[in-house]
Amino acid sequence: MNFSPQLPFDFSVSENFTFTNFLTSGKNAELVSLLEEFESYQEVVAFIWGKKGAGKSHLLQAICHANEEKESLQALYLPMQKIRVFGPEVFKSLHHMDLICLDDFDCIVGEQDWEESLFEFFNRCREEGVKLLVSSENSPRGLNFELQDLASRMSWGVIYQLHELNDDEKLAALHRRAEERHLPLSAEVMQYIYTRHSRDLQSLLEVVDKLDQLSLSEKRRLTIPFVRKVMGWQ
Amino acid sequence: MIVATWQKCIYCLKQELPSQQFNTWIRPLRFINGNNTLYLLAPNKFILEWVKDHFLGRIEEIITENSQGETPIIILEIAAAEKLPADISLDQALSTADLTNVLEPEVDQPDQPDNRPHAEYSATPGALNNNQTTKLNVTDSFNNSLVSVTGRPAAPASSHKIQSPGTSPNSRKQRYKGELNPNYTFNNFIEGKSNQIARAASAQVADNPGGAYNPLFIYGGVGLGKTHLMHAIGNHLREQNPGANVVYLHSQTFVGSMVSALQLNAINEFKRYYHSVDALLIDDIQFFAKKERSQEEFFHTFNAIFESGRQIIMTCDKYHSEINGLEERLKSRFGWGLSVAVEPPELETRAAILINKANHEHVYLANEEAMFMAQKLRSNVRELEGALKKVIAHSRFMGSDISIPLIKEALKDLLAIQNKLISVDNIQRTVAEYYKIKMADMVSKRRNRSIARPRQIAMCLSKELTNHSLPEIGNLYGGRDHTTVLHACRTINDLRQSSTDINEDYQNLLRSLSS
Numbered sequence: 024m025n026f027s028p029q030l031p032f033d034f035s036v037s038e039n040f041t042f043t044n045f046l047t048s049g050k051n052a053e054l055v056s057l058l059e060e061f062e063s064y065q066e067v068v069a070f071i072w073g074k075k076g077a078g079k080s081h082l083l084q085a086i087c088h089a090n091e092e093k094e095s096l097q098a099l100y101l102p103m104q105k106i107r108v109f110g111p112e113v114f115k116s117l118h119h120m121d122l123i124c125l126d127d128f129d130c131i132v133g134e135q136d137w138e139e140s141l142f143e144f145f146n147r148c149r150e151e152g153v154k155l156l157v158s159s160e161n162s163p164r165g166l167n168f169e170l171q172d173l174a175s176r177m178s179w180g181v182i183y184q185l186h187e188l189n190d191d192e193k194l195a196a197l198h199r200r201a202e203e204r205h206l207p208l209s210a211e212v213m214q215y216i217y218t219r220h221s222r223d224l225q226s227l228l229e230v231v232d233k234l235d236q237l238s239l240s241e242k243r244r245l246t247i248p249f250v251r252k253v254m255g256w257q
Numbered sequence: 258m259i260v261a262t263w264q265k266c267i268y269c270l271k272q273e274l275p276s277q278q279f280n281t282w283i284r285p286l287r288f289i290n291g292n293n294t295l296y297l298l299a300p301n302k303f304i305l306e307w308v309k310d311h312f313l314g315r316i317e318e319i320i321t322e323n324s325q326g327e328t329p330i331i332i333l334e335i336a337a338a339e340k341l342p343a344d345i346s347l348d349q350a351l352s353t354a355d356l357t358n359v360l361e362p363e364v365d366q367p368d369q370p371d372n373r374p375h376a377e378y379s380a381t382p383g384a385l386n387n388n389q390t391t392k393l394n395v396t397d398s399f400n401n402s403l404v405s406v407t408g409r410p411a412a413p414a415s416s417h418k419i420q421s422p423g424t425s426p427n428s429r430k431q432r433y434k435g436e437l438n439p440n441y442t443f444n445n446f447i448e449g450k451s452n453q454i455a456r457a458a459s460a461q462v463a464d465n466p467g468g469a470y471n472p473l474f475i476y477g478g479v480g481l482g483k484t485h486l487m488h489a490i491g492n493h494l495r496e497q498n499p500g501a502n503v504v505y506l507h508s509q510t511f512v513g514s515m516v517s518a519l520q521l522n523a524i525n526e527f528k529r530y531y532h533s534v535d536a537l538l539i540d541d542i543q544f545f546a547k548k549e550r551s552q553e554e555f556f557h558t559f560n561a562i563f564e565s566g567r568q569i570i571m572t573c574d575k576y577h578s579e580i581n582g583l584e585e586r587l588k589s590r591f592g593w594g595l596s597v598a599v600e601p602p603e604l605e606t607r608a609a610i611l612i613n614k615a616n617h618e619h620v621y622l623a624n625e626e627a628m629f630m631a632q633k634l635r636s637n638v639r640e641l642e643g644a645l646k647k648v649i650a651h652s653r654f655m656g657s658d659i660s661i662p663l664i665k666e667a668l669k670d671l672l673a674i675q676n677k678l679i680s681v682d683n684i685q686r687t688v689a690e691y692y693k694i695k696m697a698d699m700v701s702k703r704r705n706r707s708i709a710r711p712r713q714i715a716m717c718l719s720k721e722l723t724n725h726s727l728p729e730i731g732n733l734y735g736g737r738d739h740t741t742v743l744h745a746c747r748t749i750n751d752l753r754q755s756s757t758d759i760n761e762d763y764q765n766l767l768r769s770l771s772s
Binding site: 052053056057066072074076097099106109110112113115116117119120121139142143146162164171172174175176178179180181182183184218219220221222223226256257 | 281282285301643654
């Protein structure tokens with residue numbers, strides 16, 4: 024029987040998030056290059072921070088996929104927002120993996136019991152040679168740690184900001200998503216969506232997905248009046 | 258027969274799963290043999306959920322395939338300490354421990370004797386029944402070493418053999434667990450005014466353990482080199498006397514080991530082990546605060562080691578009398594020997610640390626560049642090290658030598674204080690203050706240039722710094738249309754090209770809002 028590592032859990036790694044389909048600007052090239060070859064990274068921790076929607080979760084899941092395919096590092100993706108219901112004991116026994124990707128790290132910062140548990144886990148990871156890849160909306164300096172011991176450890180490795188795409192790059196990403204779905208999306212309609220919707224990439228891509236489904240179910244081409252109607256934009 | 262069936266099951270899982278998966282999810286499970294019921298106890302809810310979703314189906318399959326007669330019921334639940342059988346004997350408890358060397362399962366293992374209906378097993382192939390003479394390696398109950406226990410009943414303390422460091426089968430990964438880190442020595446400790454007394458005291462202790470400076474208490478903020486000094490002492494002691502049982506561990510590890518020992522009813526083994534060390538190096542003792550049982554145990558450990566003239570070294574983030582939640586008798590004992598402070602390193606020491614670390618990485622870092630970095634990073638050595646790693650990574654990626662412009666570029670991500678949550682309201686307020694206009698004018702209908710231009714700049718910044726849609730931004734500026742926002746953005750972007758003043762204002766506002 025072949026076990027698929029993380030798929031059925033509700034916070035499992037999404038197959039859609041790979042390095043190949045990670046849309047990025049040149050500003051992030053160094054970070055992406057580091058992550059693509061993460062098995063050769065020698066430190067315990069690497070820290071990625073950036074705005075919501077910049078693609079942090081995508082990258083953390085992509086690294087899990089890539090290492091699963093290469094059979095290099097046994098990786099585990101832990102989105103802290105969802106994991107926190109299990110309490111700070113969650114890290115117990117996880118030190119057998121090679122790589123732990125802690126997403127939304129900032130959601131547990133400021134909570135003494137979580138920080139102590141993570142501090143202990145960090146030390147264990149260091150002893151066992153486990154790597155930690157951490158993501159947060161703020162850099163370690165911008166987080167209000169209770170435990171300075173944990174704060175200093177989060178700054179021990181490399182720290183990278185994940186930069187958002189600019190307007191042109193986001194429009195290119197929308198275009199690419201529409202093409203992948205064989206959805207005819209004119210430049211005019213795309214611009215219309217872009218000026219009327221929240222401009223974080225994830226949410227824009229979700230609009231394209233939604234419009235694709237609506238266009239299929241209602242058998243309509245994507246026109247400005249159709250988009251305006253189904254999206255409820257005035 | 259449940260025991261044998263479970264043995265087969267974990268053997269199959271061991272074959273089918275990658276070792277990390279097995280170690281992470283299956284190994285922590287404990288097994289209790291019930292009345293035709295197979296209880297699997299997970300250490301926490303997370304592991305329980307994961308096993309349920311990923312492995313329980315397969316476990317059921319294997320158990321069904323291998324059951325002779327009635328298939329046992331499988332119950333997966335969380336193993337709270339209080340659920341362990343109260344009358345569990347030491348050898349039974351030890352049978353729950355990890356077997357590091359996995360054995361082939363024996364097909365016809367007899368079940369537990371009737372008088373032990375609750376015998377418990379780890380989810381490890383080879384954790385055979387207790388009637389056999391089985392060599393067990395107890396790992397988690399004594400975190401910093403492997404203790405081999407042979408035979409049943411439990412062997413007396415004198416037969417315990419402490420394995421030397423580095424004999425762990427898990428040699429694939431770098432390990433410091435309970436071991437001295439050989440990279441931390443006196444030779445590579447950079448001395449400065451801030452740490453010279455602590456270094457001198459440490460060197461004294463390393464040369465004369467158990468002497469006047471016992472215990473040695475090193476205290477100071479995070480990332481200032483306390484742990485480095487502690488390891489340096491330990492390495493020196495080991496160098497002088499290779500047979501010495503020098504034990505380094507973090508206080509949280511001590512607490513964890515003690516909890517495991519209590520759960521496994523093996524507290525006497527725990528005591529014997531720690532009371533017998535030649536030198537005990539215990540890091541970050543502030544984590545003992547409010548843990549009364551651990552303090553009690555450490556108190557006895559301290560007395561045993563101290564009274565026999567062996568050395569104790571401790572680090573802490575504050576002076577011993579200032580640790581809240583620590584018993585007075587411990588605080589006073591911590592002060593019996595010598596207490597030395599480590600202060601944050603001064604500029605020259607920080608620069609010297611950077612140059613030393615760069616040399617270690619075979620990278621050339623000139624004095625000027627080291628001083629530049631040292632000026633920017635003042636808090637602790639870990640942050641300095643992190644920054645240097647980033648600079649080296651950036652230099653390699655760019656294929657350029659390390660220079661001040663390259664350092665500035667590389668450290669932008671580290672030095673940025675935070676990615677503030679910027680609201681349109683905050684932008685309007687900041688722009689209004691900057692141009693000394695009223696906040697109300699941001700949303701008013703007034704169109705004279707002294708009002709309209711700042712408003713356009715604020716709109717442009719709102720588009721740049723938030724993810725609000727253009728209609729939303731328009732609404733927040735007095736119900737304006739999204740085309741007005743678009744027009745404002747275009748106008749300001751054009752003006753920034755043609756007017757240095759506008760560009761400067763824009764940059765000033767951008768900096769003030771995002772730092």
